[in-house]
Amino acid sequence: MNRINKKLQEAKKLLSIYFTAGYPNLNDTVSILQRLEKSGVDMVEIGLPFSDPLADGPTIQASSTEALKHGMTTKTLFNQLKDIRKTVSIPLLIMGYFNPILQYGVDAFCQECQNIGIDGLIIPDLPVNVYNEHYRKTFEKYGLVNVFLITPQTSEERIRFIDSVSNGFIYMVSSASTTGAKTGFGQEQTAYFKRIANMNLNHPQIVGFGISNQETFCQATQNAKGAIIGSAFIRFLDNNNIDDIKTFINSIRNA
């Protein structure tokens, strides 16, 4: 069984962290992953930087631009990760835009993920219908979980379709926004989280966008399996040493 699906069976609420590979420094990737695991993080999304990240707000845009300046490429990332399973055992996903993956070759990319021990992919601009028609078999051949996004505007019919195509969890975008745009959840979000929970989908939901601290983590996970923190973690890395990652994770987790 894929590490993601095993993790999803655990009873606790899951904390997942996103960071941009190649940021703050080109070769921080492995050190960050090791520290995240030691700090008790359940799952990590490794961001593959892209020149034109449409769905991202200023924080992740800036980290991507910096990472590319440092020389991060798909090959470099795979090289950095080649021995990652010797030291890190939590589920790992790569999150990135479709064009760099298309240029690498979708089959070759997926194969390399399997070789390394990457468990899943999140590709925001690969639509569910294109995936289903053209790429699903490839992803499944290499044992990869593919994660789709839903938003407060996604229709019930489409959510059910996405659920039927999913093979891990559903990435529940908390509000209509780019990453890092909003802070705090209002009644509207709470109602949306409940509405989705009441749909009794086959796959658990993990909330992303707008989670930055313990309060928003707790709110998000009241009706969902877990939550993802991205921009807030990158802002922490801007101002702190990677050896202090545990401080950040403790501030979210330890109630």
Place this chain on the structure above:
Amino acid sequence: MKKTYNIDNKGYYGEFGGAYIPEMLYPNVEELRQNYLNIMAETSFQDEFDQLLKDYVGRPSPLYFAKRLSEKHNTKVYLKREDLNHTGAHKVNNTIGQILMAKRLGKTRIIAETGAGQHGVATATVCALMGMECIVYMGEIDIARQAPNVARMKMLGAEVRPALSGSKTLKDATNEAIRDWINNPVKTHYIIGSAIGPHPYPDMVTRFQSIISKEIKWQLNKKEGRENPDFVVACIGGGSNAAGTYYHFIDDEDVGIIAIEAAGKGIQSGESAATSVLGKEGIIHGCKTLLMQTSDGQITEPYSISAGLDYPGVGPLHSHLYTSGRAEFFSATDDEAMAAGLELTQLEGIIPAIESSHALAIFSHKTFKPDDIVVISLSGRGDKDLQNYIDYFNL
């Protein structure tokens, strides 16, 4: 069935097109996809669109026989005078259509991207006309070098927001407009300015611009007793004036289709926007098309003296016309375009936009027969480029 180069029912031109968008944009794009053809087919829509094109834009734009230019190049050259449209270019054909579309979809807020500012001005213009809120994203660098158009947009009541990300030019302004749409999904319509973006945008923009070739057909019939020229010629950045100029001839293979891209300082100079030569298939701004990128799939910055051609991709229709061999692609350097612009000015008394000067540079690349009828899209007027011409020719 007759072979068609047009869009298929899944939103693709051959292998190009589609809608590669984050889920956050899906409801908006899907709403548009489900409604655009029906709305465009409504009699009330067509009446309003036609009336505004006639009385507000000043259509039909003349099809002008350029006698001295024809003599110089020993062929029959007609110019489709989009430069005489209100706001000075073909861009307004699309913004009129899209603002009417936005109204029918119940939208109250308009966003747009702009490079040189021509599409921004055309959008701000129709928003003023319809009393709609208008926000135009423009790269910080472009804001600095296109001050008169920034002032025009502000005077028209639009808010001009600087795109501060990436390279701070057109592609980043487009990213920012898309991000705005993600953050404002319900009441906002995004007026894309070229034949790019996720399906249905390339098709919708092409249909609004197709008035250009529709008019060419009857105008040429009046002048020459035939609807089809031997060649239609247009410059291509994203490709909206080209798409409109080609549209009614695409499947008539006796009409030669010619596209001119911006070679900048030379195709191999590293400062170019000749996407058909330098680009590879990939995803940009929601569609699969040819685009300039690194081997790692990062989108690169193009260069052209013409801000309107300074885009790292071409619309999916054009990628299909190129790879299928239906269209002939050439590219003109800055120097060739500037010389062709000056030539038109001095032979015909028309100062063209530098974008259109690229189309006029076809004569440096191809020789036509004396009895060939060549229709060139004069997509815009040169007023906005005066400073560039002054600097280039030391006027």
